[in-house]
Amino acid sequence: xxxxxxxxxxxxxxxxxxxxxxxxxxxxxxxxxxxxxxxxxxxxxxxxxxxxxxxxxxxxxxxxxxxxxxxxxxxxxxxxxxxxxxxxxxxxxxxxxxxxxxxxxxxxxxxxxxxxxxxxxxxxxxxxxxxxxxxxxxxxxxxxxxxxxxxxxxxxxxxxxxxxxxxxxxxxxxxxxxxxxxxxxxxxxxxxxxxxxxxxxxxx
Amino acid sequence: xxxxxxxxxxxxxxxxxxxxxxxxxxxxxxxxxxxxxxxxxxxxxxxxxxxxxxxxxxxxxxxxxxxxxxxxxxxxxxxxxxxxxxxxxxxxxxxxxxxxxxxxxxxxxxxxxxxxxxxxxxxxxxxxxxxxxxxxxxxxxxxxxxxxxxxxxxxxxxxxxxxxxxxxxxxxxxxxxxxxxxxxxxxxxxxxxxxxxxxxxxxxxxxxxxxxxxxxxxxxxxxxxxxxxxxxxxxxxxxxxxxxxxxxxxxxxxxxxxxxxxxxxxxxxxxxxxxxxxxxxxxxxxxxxxxxxxxxxxxxxxxxxxxxxxxxxx
Numbered sequence: 001x002x003x004x005x006x007x008x009x010x011x012x013x014x015x016x017x018x019x020x021x022x023x024x025x026x027x028x029x030x031x032x033x034x035x036x037x038x039x040x041x042x043x044x045x046x047x048x049x050x051x052x053x054x055x056x057x058x059x060x061x062x063x064x065x066x067x068x069x070x071x072x073x074x075x076x077x078x079x080x081x082x083x084x085x086x087x088x089x090x091x092x093x094x095x096x097x098x099x100x101x102x103x104x105x106x107x108x109x110x111x112x113x114x115x116x117x118x119x120x121x122x123x124x125x126x127x128x129x130x131x132x133x134x135x136x137x138x139x140x141x142x143x144x145x146x147x148x149x150x151x152x153x154x155x156x157x158x159x160x161x162x163x164x165x166x167x168x169x170x171x172x173x174x175x176x177x178x179x180x181x182x183x184x185x186x187x188x189x190x191x192x193x194x195x196x197x198x199x200x201x202x203x204x
Numbered sequence: 205x206x207x208x209x210x211x212x213x214x215x216x217x218x219x220x221x222x223x224x225x226x227x228x229x230x231x232x233x234x235x236x237x238x239x240x241x242x243x244x245x246x247x248x249x250x251x252x253x254x255x256x257x258x259x260x261x262x263x264x265x266x267x268x269x270x271x272x273x274x275x276x277x278x279x280x281x282x283x284x285x286x287x288x289x290x291x292x293x294x295x296x297x298x299x300x301x302x303x304x305x306x307x308x309x310x311x312x313x314x315x316x317x318x319x320x321x322x323x324x325x326x327x328x329x330x331x332x333x334x335x336x337x338x339x340x341x342x343x344x345x346x347x348x349x350x351x352x353x354x355x356x357x358x359x360x361x362x363x364x365x366x367x368x369x370x371x372x373x374x375x376x377x378x379x380x381x382x383x384x385x386x387x388x389x390x391x392x393x394x395x396x397x398x399x400x401x402x403x404x405x406x407x408x409x410x411x412x413x414x415x416x417x418x419x420x421x422x423x424x425x426x427x428x429x430x431x432x433x434x435x436x437x438x439x440x441x442x443x444x445x446x447x448x449x450x451x452x453x454x455x456x457x458x459x460x461x462x463x464x465x466x467x468x469x470x471x472x473x474x475x476x477x478x479x480x481x482x483x484x485x486x487x488x489x490x491x492x493x494x495x496x497x498x499x500x501x502x503x504x505x506x507x508x509x510x511x512x513x514x515x516x517x518x
Contacts, residue, residue: 036288037277037484038340101491113477166475171285171385
């Protein structure tokens with residue numbers, strides 16, 4: 001799509017508002033006390049859902065370009081990735097501030113007894129350097145290493161899905177849908193890498 | 205409602221209000237919701253099914269959770285695994301007429317109408333803590349009678365060491381039974397001394413009224429010192445037997461949900477901590493409450509488990 005820079009700016013702002021809308025919706029629901037009998041858990045779960053959805057969308061961008069030849073979604077990849085981090089940060093904040101009320105003792109109890117929390121923390125820690133190095137200047141500065149660093153997103157997707165699977169009591173339907181998406185995208189990626197290596201080996 | 209507890213009737217949310225109390229508080233702009241409710245109570249009290257039920261022993265002097273929260277946050281896998289949708293889907297369940305089969309090691313087995321079961325078992329109100337294995341808790345004013353009173357009437361034999369309870373199986377109505385989220389029908393069990401314990405209730409109501417369908421109408425078990433999944437809903441069969449019955453959640457995940465399922469902060473669920481609980485209905489800035497051993501009923505029930513390692517018998 002060939003568009004004027006101004007038109008792209010407008011589209012970007014519209015995309016930004018779209019990505020923000022779940023957050024605004026949650027704010028409204030919180031204000032209206034419309035989150036059910038267990039509002040903290042509702043807030044926490046919904047923020048986690050959106051973090052994972054944006055993570056999956058971020059991973060979809062490159063395969064989409066390769067399979068359809070359309071490059072326009074690539075312009076939104078950074079935004080999608082940062083929104084995943086944004087929702088993951090809020091999810092983490094709700095846990096620390098509202099769920100365990102900033103209590104170190106409660107934090108230790110949770111970490112000790114709840115393996116799924118470790119996977120959640122791992123996901124957040126993995127996303128942190130990606131968010132910090134998401135700017136164009138960082139991309140230039142890191143060069144080849146930028147791509148290497150940002151392939152950590154696959155690891156983050158795996159730990160995020162494990163985090164979800166481990167906390168569910170019995171109905172695994174939803175976490176397994178995300179697991180399937182992540183596995184398909186990962187398999188596609190590995191297939192690409194293997195193919196590329198074979199070409200290089202053939203030439204050697 | 206005459207109660208010996210200090211909880212005023214106005215403390216209990218009136219069913220006629222389908223707005224949450226917390227919203228009322230916002231609407232009242234500083235006026236207390238309790239006084240709003242109190243003003244309307246006289247005209248609405250008449251549609252309650254249970255009037256003037258006396259308070260039984262062991263009833264806690266605790267602020268009761270909003271009726272709206274207790275009736276719209278229910279695990280009822282027979283309908284759905286979603287805790288809010290269950291309050292809509294469960295309305296399809298016909299609860300009258302209702303029969304309960306009593307069988308096994310009893311002198312008087314048979315199929316009993318619910319009316320026969322209730323006859324001669326005067327109802328009492330018991331305000332109990334209710335603690336779910338998912339680490340949330342409520343305080344519920346149940347209406348019911350001690351299970352032990354009923355079991356005695358059927359004449360348990362000397363071989364009656366355990367009691368097995370079974371929920372209705374009817375996938376045409378209980379649409380969740382079409383999926384394999386659990387092994388159907390749902391079964392639960394108690395050791396005979398647990399079943400005969402005066403804390404153990406068969407409940408037919410809550411909040412001065414009949415049980416809502418999503419809360420286990422017309423007849424459910426309430427075992428306040430155990431995790432909520434032990435308190436089986438919509439009971440159609442009570443069987444006394446010599447062997448320990450298989451229980452639904454234990455069959456599903458034997459390492460996670462034991463037969464005893466006593467509330468215990470020192471014994472974590474294998475996948476999450478049980479040290480604290482989220483008390484429903486509090487403001488979002490209220491910290492979790494520290495879970496009490498036996499859900500605070502240790503004084504009454506700890507002796508049932510003397511000499512047992514509760515980590516092993518979880």
